[in-house]
Amino acid sequence: MSSLIISDFLAQAVDDQIEWLNHWNSVAFSDMSARAQQAENLVLPPSFIEWRNEALYTLPQDQPAIEKLVVLREQLQELARLVLIKTPDGSPIEIKDYENVVAKHQEFLQGLRRIERAFTAAASGLDQLTGLRSRLGLKEDLSREFNRFMRTETPFCVALMDIDHFKRINDTYGHEAGDRVLATVADHISRSIRPFDDAYRFGGEEFLICLKNADRMAGLTVMDRLRAGLERKAIHLAEGRAVNITASFGLIPSDKNILPEIMLQRADEALYEAKNKGRNKIVIAEVSGG
Numbered sequence: 001m002s003s004l005i006i007s008d009f010l011a012q013a014v015d016d017q018i019e020w021l022n023h024w025n026s027v028a029f030s031d032m033s034a035r036a037q038q039a040e041n042l043v044l045p046p047s048f049i050e051w052r053n054e055a056l057y058t059l060p061q062d063q064p065a066i067e068k069l070v071v072l073r074e075q076l077q078e079l080a081r082l083v084l085i086k087t088p089d090g091s092p093i094e095i096k097d098y099e100n101v102v103a104k105h106q107e108f109l110q111g112l113r114r115i116e117r118a119f120t121a122a123a124s125g126l127d128q129l130t131g132l133r134s135r136l137g138l139k140e141d142l143s144r145e146f147n148r149f150m151r152t153e154t155p156f157c158v159a160l161m162d163i164d165h166f167k168r169i170n171d172t173y174g175h176e177a178g179d180r181v182l183a184t185v186a187d188h189i190s191r192s193i194r195p196f197d198d199a200y201r202f203g204g205e206e207f208l209i210c211l212k213n214a215d216r217m218a219g220l221t222v223m224d225r226l227r228a229g230l231e232r233k234a235i236h237l238a239e240g241r242a243v244n245i246t247a248s249f250g251l252i253p254s255d256k257n258i259l260p261e262i263m264l265q266r267a268d269e270a271l272y273e274a275k276n277k278g279r280n281k282i283v284i285a286e287v288s289g290g
Contacts (some may be wrong), residue, residue: 107125159267193226197212
């Protein structure tokens with residue numbers, strides 16, 4: 001099941017949960033003599049559990065945020081039932097009990113909404129950490145740009161960028177600092193490329209940039225501006241610490257004899273060469289003989 005369909009199911013779970021609270025309110029206050037009888041039948045809607053069961057088929061097994069919501073849901077169900085049962089017929093529900101149910105419901109609903117936003121972002125093709133595009137749809141985007149190049153002869157370039165010695169940052173400062181570095185680098189990329197260029201988080205600490213309407217020299221100019229700016233940039237971490245980083249690049253200009261998937265392969269080879277030559281460099285892939 002796609003992340004888009006799963007996110008649709010989750011949106012339904014959110015709607016059902018809001019409707020359930022409205023129903024609980026009506027039982028709690030509209031007919032004081034029938035509360036205890038209705039309490040046992042006032043179960044939470046099944047849509048969240050159905051969503052969770054479907055989602056676990058497509059997600060890694062360890063999902064603590066989802067399992068926490070399962071526990072919260074059980075707590076909410078029991079709390080809402082007990083409040084209705086323990087209140088004597090004909091007596092109003094105590095304000096504190098009512099507020100406890102509403103607070104537990106709000107906690108559960110907020111958790112649902114956080115996961116809903118995460119799945120919506122995934123379905124939209126955005127990387128949650130960096131805000132850049134994810135690899136979802138990347139091949140289609142590059143194929144579209146290649147087809148435009150074939151029709152109009154408007155050149156473009158593809159660049160692969162990798163943060164140098166990124167593992168050292170995680171090992172020295174922790175993964176939270178590593179995430180901070182990735183987010184800052186992504187912001188720097190967005191500010192350094194032109195408005196009509198596209199940037200993607202390719203995986204881990206690697207990024208892909210599609211430079212549109214750019215020949216070899218134009219692509220090199222944009223990438224060198226990005227590289228030099230990154231080298232000068234201090235990235236601030238927690239507790240007043242800061243790190244400086246560099247990045248290596250593999251760049252390839254478009255060529256009618258080189259399909260997008262081969263462009264990616266050769267850009268990756270050029271990136272590997274830049275690493276071997278000392279890092280903080282741009283290596284341009286050869287396009288002859290494609």
